[in-house]
Amino acid sequence: MKENEIYTELNSIRSLMERSTKFISLSGLSGIMAGVYALIGAWIGYKMVYTDGSGMRFRDVYVNDPLVWLPLFLVAVVVLVLSLATGILLTIRQARKRGENYWNPVSKRLLVSMAFPLITGGIFILILICKGHYGIIASACLVFYGLSLVAGSQFTFTDVKWLGLCQIILGLLAALFPGYGIIFWVIGFGLLHILYGSIMHFKYNQ
Amino acid sequence: MKVSLEQFDKAFENRLRLQIMSVLVANESYDFNSLKELLNVTDGNLASHIKALEKEEYITITKSFVGKKPNTQYAASKLGREAFKKHLEALENLIKQQKL
Numbered sequence: 001m002k003e004n005e006i007y008t009e010l011n012s013i014r015s016l017m018e019r020s021t022k023f024i025s026l027s028g029l030s031g032i033m034a035g036v037y038a039l040i041g042a043w044i045g046y047k048m049v050y051t052d053g054s055g056m057r058f059r060d061v062y063v064n065d066p067l068v069w070l071p072l073f074l075v076a077v078v079v080l081v082l083s084l085a086t087g088i089l090l091t092i093r094q095a096r097k098r099g100e101n102y103w104n105p106v107s108k109r110l111l112v113s114m115a116f117p118l119i120t121g122g123i124f125i126l127i128l129i130c131k132g133h134y135g136i137i138a139s140a141c142l143v144f145y146g147l148s149l150v151a152g153s154q155f156t157f158t159d160v161k162w163l164g165l166c167q168i169i170l171g172l173l174a175a176l177f178p179g180y181g182i183i184f185w186v187i188g189f190g191l192l193h194i195l196y197g198s199i200m201h202f203k204y205n206q
Numbered sequence: 207m208k209v210s211l212e213q214f215d216k217a218f219e220n221r222l223r224l225q226i227m228s229v230l231v232a233n234e235s236y237d238f239n240s241l242k243e244l245l246n247v248t249d250g251n252l253a254s255h256i257k258a259l260e261k262e263e264y265i266t267i268t269k270s271f272v273g274k275k276p277n278t279q280y281a282a283s284k285l286g287r288e289a290f291k292k293h294l295e296a297l298e299n300l301i302k303q304q305k306l
Contacts, residue, residue, distance in 0.1 A: 003300075003301055003304050003305075006297050006300060006301055007301075009221075009224075009297065010294075010297060012225070013224065013225070013228045013294075016225055016228045016229060016232075016244075016245075017228050017229070017231070017232035018232075019244065020228075020229040020232055020233055020236065020244055021232050021233060101240075101243055104240050104243065104244075105233070105236060105237065105240050
């Protein structure tokens with residue numbers, strides 16, 4: 001065997017090991033879209049909570065009023081559903097483009113590992129709502145979402161781990177400043193997603 | 207030169223067998239259809255090479271049913287992992303020797 005042949009052989013083994021353990025058809029575009037939905041959602045939420053009054057913006061309602069938190073909750077759910085649907089559709093499209101099956105052992109493992117922190121977080125947040133601890137809901141969303149990204153990152157691009165770590169840090173900061181949940185929400189779910197999506201799009205899609 | 211060639215594992219002389227083994231070493235287990243898709247080979251081709259690896263006791267096979275469909279999972283055995291590692295080391299040694 002020639003040296004070159006051995007190198008190609010070793011390279012093909014390496015790429016095969018990587019392809020069989022990492023799901024790389026995630027689409028950067030879906031990250032950007034999720035960020036945009038989150039920003040629109042946050043803007044609608046802001047309009048609901050803060051009202052205009054003689055050029056000054058002030059809060060004349062409180063989030064512990066069910067008339068306020070219920071629509072906010074609905075907005076968040078709509079943003080979540082839209083982001084998931086876009087993500088799933090674009091990922092399937094990306095996988096088809098690469099000639100890869102989107103439903104394979106790796107994508108299954110990716111989903112299962114992300115599901116545990118996400119479902120735990122979802123239930124935890126429902127409990128927070130029931131018990132009236134509205135102030136730390138934004139924080140809990142970011143922390144659990146970040147944890148699920150870190151958990152899933154071992155089955156996909158390592159970049160996802162960094163996105164997850166940033167979300168966790170933001171979530172912890174949000175817990176320190178309970179009144180400013182919406183700001184951390186905008187940074188985490190909006191800006192970070194758009195930033196991450198653009199990086200992924202240019203790094204892997206071109 | 208001759209010494210290192212002897213370290214090559216006969217079972218891995220076939221490229222597909224080495225590829226199957228790389229997937230199984232990197233994963234806890236893998237099923238037949240996913241393996242077929244990943245390696246882009248035919249049923250018969252994959253089955254015959256899997257049989258060869260099984261004969262060497264490099265892989266273990268677990269058969270079960272998912273609903274009515276048979277589901278066969280393959281995993282690398284301890285012996286298989288060691289053989290794979292040795293084979294890679296032999297390849298590395300060959301490169302080193304050629305550099306001298």
